[in-house]
Amino acid sequence: MEGDIAEMGKYIGVGLTAIGMGGAAIGVGNIAGNFLSGALRNPSAAAGQTAMLFIGIAFAEALGIFSFLVALLLMFAV
Amino acid sequence: MEGDIAEMGKYIGVGLTAIGMGGAAIGVGNIAGNFLSGALRNPSAAAGQTAMLFIGIAFAEALGIFSFLVALLLMFAV
Amino acid sequence: MEGDIAEMGKYIGVGLTAIGMGGAAIGVGNIAGNFLSGALRNPSAAAGQTAMLFIGIAFAEALGIFSFLVALLLMFAV
Numbered sequence: 001m002e003g004d005i006a007e008m009g010k011y012i013g014v015g016l017t018a019i020g021m022g023g024a025a026i027g028v029g030n031i032a033g034n035f036l037s038g039a040l041r042n043p044s045a046a047a048g049q050t051a052m053l054f055i056g057i058a059f060a061e062a063l064g065i066f067s068f069l070v071a072l073l074l075m076f077a078v
Numbered sequence: 079m080e081g082d083i084a085e086m087g088k089y090i091g092v093g094l095t096a097i098g099m100g101g102a103a104i105g106v107g108n109i110a111g112n113f114l115s116g117a118l119r120n121p122s123a124a125a126g127q128t129a130m131l132f133i134g135i136a137f138a139e140a141l142g143i144f145s146f147l148v149a150l151l152l153m154f155a156v
Numbered sequence: 157m158e159g160d161i162a163e164m165g166k167y168i169g170v171g172l173t174a175i176g177m178g179g180a181a182i183g184v185g186n187i188a189g190n191f192l193s194g195a196l197r198n199p200s201a202a203a204g205q206t207a208m209l210f211i212g213i214a215f216a217e218a219l220g221i222f223s224f225l226v227a228l229l230l231m232f233a234v
Binding site for chain 3: 005021024027030035037045063
């Protein structure tokens with residue numbers, strides 16, 4: 001058995017960051033899903049809530065991009 | 079016992095990235111599911127919300143594609 | 157087999173912090189999704205609850221940023 005054990009941990013850590021991206025996608029899905037559900041029930045109000053939809057998506061997506069950033073830092077910077 | 083332990087970690091990490099893709103699929107499913115639920119209740123409004131459906135799917139799908147990108151980087155670039 | 161086993165643990169720990177970011181994103185998604193769901197049902201009340209939406213998002217987002225901070229501290233400060 002050879003190889004660097006720290007490198008092994010690094011690669012496992014990179015894989016684990018994908019769980020953060022998955023969770024962010026669940027959050028984004030929840031926001032957009034609820035928007036569509038409400039917009040199809042009351043289409044006249046949909047245009048007024050589009051800004052809130054994008055603000056909500058931005059906050060959830062940011063956490064997924066933080067996870068991606070951690071993956072890139074682990075792979076190429078540390 | 080022989081073999082490179084860093085390679086072992088790499089393969090486990092690649093497998094873990096699939097959790098991110100699974101989470102993205104849950105998010106996409108939530109969006110498209112809510113769209114269909116609303117569109118079948120009020121079909122006349124469905125055409126006006128198709129753009130929002132695709133925008134929402136794009137944000138959730140992007141996080142799954144980031145996970146896939148991390149898997150490819152782990153396998154072929156690191 | 158060479159390498160520092162403490163470093164291995166550090167990198168795995170960094171990967172695990174992404175679970176915190178994913179959970180925070182699920183929370184943000186739940187808050188923004190429920191706001192949108194209610195705002196589209198009763199749009200005249202939405203403006204009055206926008207402050208509460210941002211307060212809720214801020215508290216959930218803060219926990220994701222704490223996870224990100226822990227990842228950065230593990231990688232660069234410890």
